[in-house]
Amino acid sequence: MNFELLANNVEKIHKVTSLYAKGAVNQLLTIRNWMIGFYIVEFEQSGNDRAEYGTQLLTKLSKKVEIKGLDRQMLGTCRLFYQRYPQICATVSRKLRGIDEIEMLPKEFDAENSYLKNVENQICDTASRKFEMPPDVLISRLSFSHLREILPIDDPLERFFYEVECIKGTWSVRELRRQISSKLFFRAGISKKPELLLRQVDSEDFxxxxxxxxxxxxxxxxxxxxxxxxxxxxxxxxxxxxxxxLLEMGNGFCFEARQKRIVIDDEYYFIDLVLYNRLLHCNVIVELKVDKFRYEHFGQLNSYVSYYKECEMTEGDNPPIGILLCTEKGEKMVEYVLNGVDEQIFVSTYMLHLPDKKQLEEFLLAELKELGV
Known part of the structure; x- marks a missing residue:
């Protein structure tokens, strides 16, 4: 394969899949992108003139083919898609058998499928099947826009988690993006009952x-x-x-101050972090602790929130919120301490390491059975 053939193949497969897009736009778009990735990787591995194009390959290819939407970034996404999901090879081969009479179809995908079948055997025979979404389900139940959100995730188990939960919860692309940014995978990993957490996620008011x-x-x-x-x-x-x-904290958070000095009864106090939430139009006071929640932690944070409410609020602001971050908390103690307190103080824990994946693996296998795949 040389560069001219690479560009020609990309143009051909784009035209073929476009012709047969009626009634199956999303699936064929996904297949097209996988095949484009396939050709790019094949060229990079065995192209006769690959060294000539080097790191500028995708830039030069996008200029050569001049197909709307296939810019350098998108071509890179196609390459990553092929590398992340080699199991789709079987579905590509099968899907294209119905359209292989088209004259412009690349020879690698002809009726015999000998070339692709060789690739399929090499890749799919060695791939782990335990935590791998069946390719037909992947293509038919998730749009490429969904897959594009999942692609940057390095951990195969984490990608699999979002594939399963996205299909099960029929998430929109926006909801999927939100759950990835909120680290749902890690939160489920450290939950004693991840099914309860995910049930709550699916019923959330977004x-x-x-x-x-x-x-x-x-x-x-x-x-x-x-x-x-x-x-x-x-x-x-x-x-x-x-x-x-700030991304981990959630939507709309902006940084305002660190070690904010305030004066109460002629004494100086220092607030760890002061944030502002532009969606809620209020300050968020964050206190950091490296030990278990204690009653005095609440007293300290509550006094800071009360101070901000009386002395720092400006016109248009809503009452401030306080968040205490500690390493662990006794649920009953937190319940007793916060009893009768308006919903302006929250006690949360944080983790500094990734969760054990064994529990998540068992949970995901059960989720697959529930999906019937």
Whole structure:
């Protein structure tokens, strides 16, 4: 294969799948993108002039084919799609048998399917089937827009988790994106009963601007290997990974201050983090603890929230909210402490390492049975 043949194949498969798109737009679009990825990888591995194009291959290819939507980024996505989902090869071969009489169909996908069948045997015979969505289900139940949200995830089990739950919950692309950004996979992994968490997710009112999680995943801070984590370490790591932290907190959060100094009864106090939620139009006071929840933690946070309510609110602001992040909490103690308190103080835990996947694996196998695949 040379570059001219690569460009020609991309143009041909685009035309073929476009002709047969009526009634099966999403499926054929997915197949088209997989096949484009297939050709790109084949060229990169064995193209006669691949060295000539090198790292500029996708840029030059997008200019050569001039197909709307197939820019450099999309071609890279197609390549990644092929690499992430080699099992689709069997479905591609089968789907194209009904249209192989078209003159422009590439010879690699002719009626005999000898070339693709060889690729299929090499890839699919070695692939693990235990946590792999059947290709027919993958193509028929998920649009490529859904798959595009899942593709960047490196962990195969995590990708499989979102495939299963997206199909089961009939999530929109927006809902899938939201669950990925909220680290649903990790939250389910550390839940004693992940099925209850997911049942709650499926019944959530997505119009709510703020959902305070019971558990926040802070593994991106890189503190897991540290022998003794102090509050200062935690705060410093959050500032170094502020973007990830704000995304983990949820929708609409903006950073306002760190170690905010306030004066109460002529004494100085310092608030760990002050955020602002532009959707709720209120300040969010965050206190960080590196130990288990204690009553005095609540007293401290409550005083800060009350101070902000009296002294810092401006016109148009709603009352502030307080979130206490600690390593663990006794549910009864939290219940007793917060009894009678308006919904403005929340106690959550955080984790600094990824969960054990064994429980999730068993759960996902049960979910597959429920889907009937």
């Amino acid at each position: 119009s709510k601007s703020l959902t305070v999680k019971n558990i926040y995943s802070l593994e991106f801070l890189g503190l897991d290997g540290k022998e003794a984590v102090t509050e200062s370490d935690l705060e410093e790591a959050i500032m170094e990974h502020l973007q990830e932290f």
